[in-house]
Amino acid sequence: MKLKTTLTAGVAALALMTGAAMAETVKVGIAAEPYPPFAAPDSAGNWTGWEVEIANAICEAEELDCVITPVGWDGIIPSLMGEQIDVIMASMSITEERAKQIDFTDHYYKTPAVIVTAKGSGITPDDAGLEGKILGVQASTTHQAYAQKHFEGVASEIRIYQTQDEANQDLYSGRIDAVQADSIAMADFVASDIGDCCEIVGAVADDVAVLGQGVGGGVRKGDDALRETLNKGIAKILEDGTYDEITKKYFSTTIYSK
Amino acid sequence: MEQTLELLSLSPPGWGANLLRGLAASIQIALGAFGFGLIIGFFGAMGKLYGSPWVRDLLEVYTTVVRAVPELVLILILYYVGTDILNNIAGAMGRGPVEINGIAAGIWVLGIVQGAYSTEILRGAIRAIPPGQTEAARAYGMPRALMARRVTIPAMTAFAIPGLANLWLIATKDTALLAVVGFSELTLETRQAAQTTRAYFTFFLAAGFLYLMVTLFSGVIFARIEKWARRGQPSHRGG
Amino acid sequence: MMRAMLIPRRLIMLGLFAAFVVWCAVSMDWSWLPRYAPLALDGLWVTIWLLVVTIVLGFMLAVPLGLAQAIGPWYLAVPARVFCTVIRGTPLLLQIWLLYYGLGSLFPQFPWIRESELWPYLRQAWPYAVLSLTLSYAGYEGEVLRGAFASVQKGQIEAARAFGMPRHKIFFRIWLPQAIRSALPTLGGETILQLKATPLVATITIVELYAVAGRVRQDTFIIYEPLLLLAAAYLVIAGIITLGFRWIEGRGPRMSR
Numbered sequence: 001m002k003l004k005t006t007l008t009a010g011v012a013a014l015a016l017m018t019g020a021a022m023a024e025t026v027k028v029g030i031a032a033e034p035y036p037p038f039a040a041p042d043s044a045g046n047w048t049g050w051e052v053e054i055a056n057a058i059c060e061a062e063e064l065d066c067v068i069t070p071v072g073w074d075g076i077i078p079s080l081m082g083e084q085i086d087v088i089m090a091s092m093s094i095t096e097e098r099a100k101q102i103d104f105t106d107h108y109y110k111t112p113a114v115i116v117t118a119k120g121s122g123i124t125p126d127d128a129g130l131e132g133k134i135l136g137v138q139a140s141t142t143h144q145a146y147a148q149k150h151f152e153g154v155a156s157e158i159r160i161y162q163t164q165d166e167a168n169q170d171l172y173s174g175r176i177d178a179v180q181a182d183s184i185a186m187a188d189f190v191a192s193d194i195g196d197c198c199e200i201v202g203a204v205a206d207d208v209a210v211l212g213q214g215v216g217g218g219v220r221k222g223d224d225a226l227r228e229t230l231n232k233g234i235a236k237i238l239e240d241g242t243y244d245e246i247t248k249k250y251f252s253t254t255i256y257s258k
Numbered sequence: 259m260e261q262t263l264e265l266l267s268l269s270p271p272g273w274g275a276n277l278l279r280g281l282a283a284s285i286q287i288a289l290g291a292f293g294f295g296l297i298i299g300f301f302g303a304m305g306k307l308y309g310s311p312w313v314r315d316l317l318e319v320y321t322t323v324v325r326a327v328p329e330l331v332l333i334l335i336l337y338y339v340g341t342d343i344l345n346n347i348a349g350a351m352g353r354g355p356v357e358i359n360g361i362a363a364g365i366w367v368l369g370i371v372q373g374a375y376s377t378e379i380l381r382g383a384i385r386a387i388p389p390g391q392t393e394a395a396r397a398y399g400m401p402r403a404l405m406a407r408r409v410t411i412p413a414m415t416a417f418a419i420p421g422l423a424n425l426w427l428i429a430t431k432d433t434a435l436l437a438v439v440g441f442s443e444l445t446l447e448t449r450q451a452a453q454t455t456r457a458y459f460t461f462f463l464a465a466g467f468l469y470l471m472v473t474l475f476s477g478v479i480f481a482r483i484e485k486w487a488r489r490g491q492p493s494h495r496g497g
Numbered sequence: 498m499m500r501a502m503l504i505p506r507r508l509i510m511l512g513l514f515a516a517f518v519v520w521c522a523v524s525m526d527w528s529w530l531p532r533y534a535p536l537a538l539d540g541l542w543v544t545i546w547l548l549v550v551t552i553v554l555g556f557m558l559a560v561p562l563g564l565a566q567a568i569g570p571w572y573l574a575v576p577a578r579v580f581c582t583v584i585r586g587t588p589l590l591l592q593i594w595l596l597y598y599g600l601g602s603l604f605p606q607f608p609w610i611r612e613s614e615l616w617p618y619l620r621q622a623w624p625y626a627v628l629s630l631t632l633s634y635a636g637y638e639g640e641v642l643r644g645a646f647a648s649v650q651k652g653q654i655e656a657a658r659a660f661g662m663p664r665h666k667i668f669f670r671i672w673l674p675q676a677i678r679s680a681l682p683t684l685g686g687e688t689i690l691q692l693k694a695t696p697l698v699a700t701i702t703i704v705e706l707y708a709v710a711g712r713v714r715q716d717t718f719i720i721y722e723p724l725l726l727l728a729a730a731y732l733v734i735a736g737i738i739t740l741g742f743r744w745i746e747g748r749g750p751r752m753s754r
Contacts, residue, residue: 032440034454043454074440078714078720098718100718134620160712166598169456169598169602174611194456312506323732325689326731326736327731339721438590466583474586
């Protein structure tokens with residue numbers, strides 16, 4: 001593995017020196033599992049959603065030639081390191097643990113983590129409410145880390161799902177009592193047909209150490225040229241109103257805070 | 259019922275076209291992996307039968323490991339190793355990262371798995387050839403390559419077909435495992451359609467039907483091939 | 498067995514293998530191991546439990562399936578045949594997802610299911626894992642047993658009948674043991690195939706061996722180490738199964754063929 005990192009760094013350095021990095025296509029990795037309203041395929045196979053549009057807007061602002069590349073969430077960081085993709089834009093929160101492996105751009109959205117339950121369950125988003133309940137979270141998310149830190153031993157079981165959609169499905173079918181996830185994704189879920197079963201009962205107490213500092217683009221360590229270009233792009237679309245325009249299409253509230 | 263038909267219709271908003279696209283990808287991967295596996299299997303079988311002791315032992319390790327470790331684990335290992343190797347080679351040649359096509363990656367990982375089973379099947383088939391046939395060829399002074407092409411391969415085909423037919427079915431079903439690593443094939447397309455529309459039963463049953471059709475259709479094809487391969491042989495049932 | 502390993506060539510290979518293991522141990526990152534060892538042992542236990550339970554249940558189901566196909570009347574033979582064809586003709590992963598997510602999407606439509614006493618079990622993932630793996634094993638083994646039942650020599654059954662043995666006794670004393678004996682060489686292989694199928698249930702939230710390795714990978718982003726250890730673990734289990742079946746086959750009366 002060590003050999004590989006050196007090699008990768010070498011290639012990156014070479015690309016910087018020749019200045020050829022910009023002209024190449026940038027493969028934007030998104031999770032292959034639907035995560036509405038951020039990213040989901042339509043039946044024609046095109047990926048749409050807030051995050052896809054934001055990614056395209058950033059690329060457009062910086063004149064990058066971007067290709068949306070769906071990769072399994074499970075293998076998304078290895079895919080980045082294996083250079084199948086160049087940047088992860090898959091609602092990935094910036095956390096210390098991840099920052100050891102990859103670098104992050106500035107965050108491009110930040111939302112609280114909420115608990116969703118069946119309507120009228122009486123569950124509250126705290127220890128007392130979740131005691132003895134089955135809580136579902138998505139694997140390798142900040143929510144999993146949070147649940148394991150705060151609700152392990154409180155909830156009767158923390159069930160880990162590969163995708164948010166599976167957790168939602170099991171909440172709908174009553175196999176689990178509650179789900180902890182991103183507020184926006186959950187707002188979209190409870191507004192959907194199947195989400196009619198359920199309601200958001202509130203946000204969990206904040207814990208920056210595990211919940212992170214918002215969602216950012218993930219790039220390979222040392223890929224500073226791309227990271228800085230993307231940062232410039234994020235700043236640009238925030239400033240010129242493109243960001244708000246896209247957000248308005250999907251959400252009724254703002255999802256960006258410093 | 260009407261709703262189901264609408265979901266399965268070929269043009270959007272129906273998802274029928276997605277399933278068929280997935281099926282096409284699955285079949286492509288299965289065909290490629292089966293073919294790649296056959297090539298590995300042929301050389302593997304030759305190595306096991308006629309190779310040096312070293313070659314034989316190494317091949318034994320290969321077939322044993324592949325047949326004992328779950329395909330899912332092998333797929334992950336081969337997928338990461340394969341992309342790492344390719345990128346390192348490209349890096350050493352001063353090129354950027356290699357574009358890895360999902361279908362090619364699928365063929366590579368499943369082909370290696372198939373190769374182990376192919377090796378065993380073909381080895382058995384070659385050993386089943388009546389020794390007189392190869393001895394006769396050798397007595398005529400046939401070169402080895404010609405003997406392989408004219409005698410060994412045609413003669414072993416009949417013995418290998420039942421095993422290979424089974425292996426082909428395994429190949430078609432194993433493509434489903436690629437869904438777990440996010441390759442767009444029938445099972446993943448099905449799952450995406452099911453998750454988006456919530457019509458789980460409809461789509462999983464439809465996909466099951468497609469897989470079953472492939473199986474049944476393959477059965478017919480292989481029966482024909484076997485009949486063809488056995489032409490001219492005394493009509494005993496064996497293999 | 499041991500002597501075969503003492504040829505110089507194999508000693509060199511063993512040496513190289515040992516060197517590889519040492520290299521792995523030294524130069525790879527195993528710092529995660531102590532933290533995940535308890536979870537890994539739990540996972541190992543779940544894998545073995547699933548394997549044993551589904552093989553036993555699957556075999557019990559395979560016997561009537563094989564029998565129905567070998568000698569049953571058409572109204573039993575046809576459904577058994579269709580069942581085996583469907584199970585063998587579709588990917589197990591699809592079957593698992595059909596049962597878990599398909600049924601999961603049905604339950605909310607029937608409130609009485611949620612009120613029933615079975616609901617606490619139906620909420621869990623393992624009943625679906627056990628069911629799908631059992632059906633799968635029964636489908637494959639049913640096909641094997643069909644051939645095995647058909648291959649039991651008619652003369653033996655006739656002899657037993659001539660002795661006036663009751664039918665169930667003929668079945669349990671003569672037919673079944675002989676069918677199992679002739680199916681035994683394939684049973685070992687089928688058991689290893691079943692072992693290799695168990696990781697699929699990780700996709701429906703069962704935390705078995707494969708899922709633990711996946712969790713290590715996701716938590717620490719270490720790719721190769723957990724996968725290599727996982728592969729080694731499956732190799733060892735498969736080795737034990739092979740040796741076990743060889744031992745069983747070696748016992749019991751030798752048959753003259």
